[in-house]
Amino acid sequence: MMANDISNSKAALADSLNGLLADYYALFLKTKNFHWHVSGPHFRDYHLMLDEQAAEILAITDDVAERVRKNGHRSLTSIGDIVRRQTITDNDADAVDANAMLKELREDNLTIVARLREAKALAGEAGDNATDGIIDDWTDQAEKRAWFLAESLG
Structure with missing residues (x-):
């Protein structure tokens, strides 16, 4: 592969990782939102599970951003940057049923899986x-997060 091709592949990978990073932040905040607002007969279990998941998601963000930087590119710089790149939709509803929360988060985690598979292919092309x-x-x-959410549905 020529140097220009590798440079282009690394730029495409960085762009993909920044999109993934934006989705991780969107998913983190949505997971915390649902953690704060969940109610019902399974409150304690859901509240704890969502807090654990949010912590795991947030922990990944630094690693994603560092992979972008290690490839010589800039990572996200602001909330506006996140909004421009995220594909996971926000949920600003005043009230969301607990099962609807879990279903939505399950789908969002599967979106993350799809984006990860795209990034993996680009990493291979970039030789990273x-x-x-x-x-x-x-x-x-x-x-695993998607599985736990699916298994927790009533």
Whole structure:
């Protein structure tokens, strides 16, 4: 592969990772929103699960941003940057049923999985073995969150 092709591949990977980072922040805030507002007979279980998931999601953000920087590009810089890049939709509803919360978060985590698979392919094209490898861990975590949410549905 020519140097220009690798440079373009790394730029495409950085763009993909920044989009993924925006979705992680959107998912983090939505998960915390639902954590704060969940109610019903399974309150304690859902409240704790969502808090655990939010912490896991937030912990990943630094790693994603650092992969962008290690490839020589800039990571997200602001809330506006997140809004421009996120594909996960916000939920500003005054009230959301607990099961609807879990279903929505499950779908959002599956969106993360799809974006991770796209980024993994780009990492391979860019010859970025480190990003390619760590994406497997991030994918496993997102699939586990989606599974827990699905299994918790009433």
